[in-house]
Amino acid sequence: MSGLAPAQRSNGQPTLSERADALEEHMMHELEHIVTRSVLFGMADGKIQMESGPALMAKNPGKYMLMGEDPRLPKMPEKPTLIDYFRCRFASTSHLLQSATHALKGGHREKVVLACLLHDIAVVSFIRCDHGYWGAQMIEPYVDEEVSWAVKAHQALRFFPDESTGYKYPDMYVKLFGPDYQPEPYIVEEYKRARNHKHYMTARLICVNDIYSFDPNAKVSLDDFVDIIGRNFKQPKEGLGLDSSPSAHMWRTMLWPSRFL
Ligand SMILES: [Fe+2]
Numbered sequence: 001m002s003g004l005a006p007a008q009r010s011n012g013q014p015t016l017s018e019r020a021d022a023l024e025e026h027m028m029h030e031l032e033h034i035v036t037r038s039v040l041f042g043m044a045d046g047k048i049q050m051e052s053g054p055a056l057m058a059k060n061p062g063k064y065m066l067m068g069e070d071p072r073l074p075k076m077p078e079k080p081t082l083i084d085y086f087r088c089r090f091a092s093t094s095h096l097l098q099s100a101t102h103a104l105k106g107g108h109r110e111k112v113v114l115a116c117l118l119h120d121i122a123v124v125s126f127i128r129c130d131h132g133y134w135g136a137q138m139i140e141p142y143v144d145e146e147v148s149w150a151v152k153a154h155q156a157l158r159f160f161p162d163e164s165t166g167y168k169y170p171d172m173y174v175k176l177f178g179p180d181y182q183p184e185p186y187i188v189e190e191y192k193r194a195r196n197h198k199h200y201m202t203a204r205l206i207c208v209n210d211i212y213s214f215d216p217n218a219k220v221s222l223d224d225f226v227d228i229i230g231r232n233f234k235q236p237k238e239g240l241g242l243d244s245s246p247s248a249h250m251w252r253t254m255l256w257p258s259r260f261l
């Protein structure tokens, strides 16, 4: 049960959070297997907790732990590609497609366009905090180091203006974080290191092409980038995530986010 529930219990009715918990419990019973939540998922609700295997088995007699795909999620092909993750695992792709379209129309090199297309994949599929670092590691084995380095560095660069490229501190950030927000020292240090890096401009171009004001009417399509992905993203023959690269486990976690182990 949640510790921080809006606990206005009137006349013995369950609270909102109790109802949510009960619904979740009910949905779990409908499934053939026992679905588990990683601790991180609960932390976002302010809870640090996990249920042990035996406790879950006791609550779900006759069922085994889920050790494969989650039937509630879109089915992924046997050998998934980056495009499949775009279609079946990314919660939203319009920001990425708009940024990449902007870069494409600006006549930038394919590596810059790809960096724009992938710069926020961690946000839309995985983890928000430090998304540049996560995103960079996810793609590192499959792209030119210029692309993954730029995705990592945009995490820091987006907080610092660069007049020479016309990049200002985004108004959106003032709205999102308040006027007094200051990036942490590790971000400041990352920015200083990035300034002198040979791929600085690629990372900066991610920021320049980052579309902060989402336009719901912009026409964008993943089809425009299939060839660029084909030429610049090394698709493993076993399927993305089913290979043995240093980041394959991250993709597998997206394939099977509710596996017990
Ligand atoms: Fe970003």
Ligand SMILES: [Fe+2]
Binding pocket: 095, 119, 120, 210, 211
């Ligand atoms: Fe972005």
